[in-house]
Amino acid sequence: MTDRAALAWNVAAGVVDPEIADLTIADLGILRGTDERDGTVVVTVTPTFSGCPAMTEMRRDLMRRLSGAGLGPVEIRTALSPPWTSDWITAEGRAKLAAAGISPPGPAPDPAPESVPVALVATPRRVACPRCGSGDTAELSHFGATACRSLYRCRACREPFEHMREI
Amino acid sequence: MTGHDVTVYESLANSGDDRRWAFGTGFEDPLAGVDMSVPSGVDGADLAAYATMLGDDALIASQRVAEWITRLPELEVETAIANVALDLLGQARMLFARACGADGSGRGEDDLAYLRDAHDWHNVCFVEGPDADFAGLVMRLALFATWRLAVFSRLRDSTDPILAAIAAKAAKELTYHRDFAAQWVVSLGDGTEHSHQRVQAALDALWPLVEELFLSSPVERRLQAVAVDPVMAREEFEDVVGRILEAATLRCPGPPGGGQHDGGQHGGGQGGRDGKHSEHLAALLDEMQSVARAHPGATW
Incomplete structure (x- = not known):
């Protein structure tokens, strides 16, 4: 990891969950990685639940922190696959x-099976x-x-x- | 400690930015930062039409489910139903964003949600009617989630990586929607004589609408490896529904549709996917779109 990518990780890891004080996007496994490509720092995140409003706020805060950190050109990429899991x-x-x-x-639970049996109780x-x-x-x-x-x-x-x- | 001692909301409030409100307008694109290129050999307009119809199912279902909030029997059921509606809304937003990114029309998710009339919606008619009672709500949700999960678990293998990723996430959510609704169907069906009667009536009323779920539209047929032909979901649907109804001691009104559907229309003009809806959809849209249409482009 380059110095800028490492710094970006530290800045990004400061974004906290609006519902649970102190819990950061790094703790949650939402922050997947930081990288430097052609002079641009690329920060990759994976969203949690489809309709989670906290995700929008965390993303906004992430952009604000990164742009205020003097890192130069920064891009936030969203990786949808593999989908977020609480195991992260x-x-x-x-x-x-x-x-x-x-x-x-x-x-x-294992997300792989073709069909999950219905749980009737x-x-x-x-x-x-x-x-x-x-x-x-x-x-x-x-x-x-x-x-x-x-x-x-x-x-x-x-x-x-x-x-x-x-x- | 730097950064860890302030919450996201505090940092937004202190930023001097007018967009600090969590639930105002100006929602961010739910697929912001995702590479939206259309796979080679895939028609962007078809892909957009397919993503839109799957999004339409989710948004109309979400709106109907959300109508129950504050009218449910227990606080725990309130939170469950609100969660289900929110998940479906999230699925609709991602699918609409995928559609907007695929057809190059420059439309946004709000255009799709708020500025289309009933005949431009392509949801299945199954999701658009109101539920007569709680039994109707859980029965519709059980059947809808079972069908949608059977489709979406196959859509995880779509050659469009964005649809595949949306499906992978949605499949996890639909699994617990289905289980929640199925458990209520069992509780009511295998409950008192009265609750059994109500949930059986709900099943009887919904059953004629089931056949439409398995009619493949021209778009689904053209998109082969991108889309899932709903016919492929039928066996799983029948198996799961059979198990739920057996545990609930309910009588299945017959094979899906019971032969009530006009088989001559399979080539097209088959209902919701073709923009032909019941009168319920227009009434639902009137309410859902009223603010956006009364104040075009308004922000707050």
């Missing part, structure tokens, strides 16, 4: 999620409570306040919590 959230990202009271996602998932660590938890709703989160409650400490979905 880094260990640091997972630790930040847990610290924010959101249990981090487990391994994402909700599949219980083993999720540990981010507050007390107990595994005695239950899903209240697969869909939470944002596209990426489910609602859970802990039967041990009786607290509700959010879980970032595996996708």
Whole structure:
């Protein structure tokens, strides 16, 4: 990586998720890479959920930071393939999620099969409570306040919590 | 700590930029930064027409699903339905952006969403009617998501890399839309006598519209390796729906369409894909497009 590309990475990695303070686009695996091509710094990102409004804000903030960093010509490229997966959230990202009271996602389901069998009953998932660590938890709703989160409650400490979905 | 102690919203608010509002106009192109070139040998106008029809299905379905927000039985169902509508809206936006990038017309996604009359929409009629009740909502969603997932999981192999990527992302979303709706269909069908009756009535009402889902349009046939011929999705649809209805103790009204469709029209003029819609679409568009049409080009 060139010096400019490395600097661009550091600048880009400062963009945070508007919903979860401290969680950066590098932690989330949205920032895929920075490169220098023919004098232009190319920053590559991969969007998360199709309709996620936070993505637009993060992209705007990314452009603002990069253009204000004195890097010279910068281009932001969007790579759609391979699609974003929660498996790309880094260990640091997972630790930040847990610290924010959101249990981090487990391994994402295999996206490869030609057809996924329909789940006619909700599949219980083993999720540990981010507050007390107990595994005695239950899903209240697969869909939470944002596209990426489910609602859970802990039967041990009786607290509700959010879980970032595996996708 | 530099940068980590301010949120995106704070940095936008402090920028002195009028476009700091998260939900104003001036939405960014959802495919900004993506290489939009059309694969060689593919007709750009056909590709645009195909992306538009898939986007039309998603946007009209999204609008109908979103009509239920604030009228649902539980808060958890509210968040689920709002999420489903948002995912479908996101799919529509990406597909419209792909269409605009393929035909060189210079149109934007807003032109496609807000400035077309009913006869210029190419969604399947299946998505455009209102739902009579909650049973109607979950039944329509179960059938729609099952069909769309069967199409989109095959579209992941499209020779257009952008459509393939949109499909890969959408397939993940459609999988949990389908499961959510199917679980409600099972709960209602295998629930009380009353809930069984309501969800069976919903199925009976929707069933005549199913046949149209598997008619291939001329554009889909011309685009061979780019598009998915919906005929290819039929076996998976019938298999999955059969399993859902069995678990829900519901009676399938017959093979899709039950022979009610006019088989003589397969060559064209087949309904929604051809711009022929029920009266429900115009009413939906009236509401959805009213602000954009009353204030052309307005920004805030």
